[in-house]
Amino acid sequence: MKLYLDPGHGGSDPGALGNGLKEKDIVLDIALKIRTIITNNYENVEVKMSRTSDTNKSLEQRTNEANSWDADYYLSIHCNAFNGSARGYEDFIHSSLSDSSLSGKYQDLLHEEITKINQLTDRGQKKANFHVLRESAMPAILTENGFIDNVNDATLMKDSSWRQKVAQGHVNGLARAFNLQRKPDDTGTVYKVIAGSFKSKVNAEERVSYLQSKGIESFVYSMNVSGETWYRVQAGAFSSRENAEKRLEEIKNAGIGDAFIITDGAESNENVKPGYSIVGQTFLSPEQMNQYIKQMNPNAPELANYYLTFGEYYGIRGDIAFVQAIHETDFFRFTGVVKPNQNNYCGLGATGSNNPGASFKTPREGVLAHIQHLFAYASTKPLPNEYPLVDPRFNLVKRGAATSWITLNGKWAVPGTNYGQSIVALYETTIRSTIQKLEDIIEEIKA
Structure with missing residues (x-):
C-alpha cells in the first residue's frame, strides 16, 4: 500500500492560527507520527510525505507528486x-x-477509528470541492483535527500525547481500510505498563485505588534507584506491544498522564540500572526534555524536537538519546574536547584533544547524525532514505552490535565499562524530576 501523506500548509503559509499555535506545526507533527506508527508496525507500506519539515509546496505540486508516484x-x-x-x-x-464510492467507504472507516480516541466533538463526515480531493487520482480524504482558535481544542493540540493519539486513530483507520498486516512481534519481550512512580507509598496506593475505581487492575511494587526507594504502580504486563499500548491508552483516558511502557528486564530491585532497548518509542515530550535541561543549564540549545522527530522516524528512543547527548556534552556546556560550533552532540569521532571529532553544519544535522549512529548499532535494517546519511561513521559500525544502552559499553565509549549505566541513571534522574513535579502538583491539590 502506497500512502501519500500531506500535512497541510508549511513554510510561509502557516495555515490557521490561534492560542499561540500554527496549523502547519500541529499537522506536521501528527503526520510524522502517522508515518512512524504505520511504517514501524505494518508490513508492505510505503509512505511519501508532501513535506517533512517547515517548507512550502503548492497544492498542484502535492497532487502532481501523489499522482506521479x-x-x-x-x-x-x-x-x-x-x-x-x-x-x-x-x-x-x-x-x-x-457515500458508496471507495473514498466514501474509506472515509467511514477512518472517521470511526479517529473519533474513537481523539477526544473531540464529532462534527460528522462531509464533502467539499478541495483541490487535493478533486485533483488526486486516487481515493482521498482530508481530516480537520480540531479548531485551533478554540481554547479547548487548542489545549489538546498542545499535548504531544494527544497528537500521538490522533495519529494512532488515523493509522487504525488505514489498517482497516487497506487490511494492513502487523509486523510479527516475536522478540519474546514482555511489556509492562507503569501507571505512576512515587516516593510516597501512600500516593502509589491511592493511584491503585483510583485505577480500580475505573475498572483497571494494578498493584504497587518497590524498586531501588540510586539508593532511593520508589513505589511503582504496574497495571499489566503483555507479550504484545499492541496490547500494552491499548492498556496505556485506557489509563490515559482515565486521566493519568504520567503512565508509560517499559520492557521486562529493564529494571530490578537490586539497584541494577535498567538496560532499556535503544529501539523503541520516545516517552518524554520535547517540552519535558527542554524543561529539564534548562533547569540544569539555562543556555542549553533546544534540541528536543529534533530528537523526537528523528527518533520516531528511525524507531530510536529519542528521549534517551537526548540524555546521552547531555552526558556527552556535560549538559551542553561542552567542557570536553568537542566544542559547541561542531554541533556534535554525541562525541562522534572524538578521540582526544588532537582529534575533537566530526562537525556538522547545523544543530539539526548534528542530531540526525547522532540518531543515525544509534540506528547503526541497534538495527540491521537498511537505513531509511527520507533523510541523507550524515553520520560519517555509520559504515564503520558492526550493524546490530548493541541493542540496549548498556551494550554500548566498550563500543561507543572505550573502555566505557559503565557508559550505558551512566546514561540510564541520568535518564532515570530526568524521569524522577518530571515525576517530582507531578507529585508536587498532587500535594498542592490535596492541600
Missing part, C-alpha cells in the same frame, strides 16, 4: 479555525463522490 491513498492532515467557539473533528471527501 501512483499512490493508493491521499491523506491530507489539517486543523480548522472559525470564530473561536466552533470546535471538533470532521473529515471530507470530494463533493462529486457518493
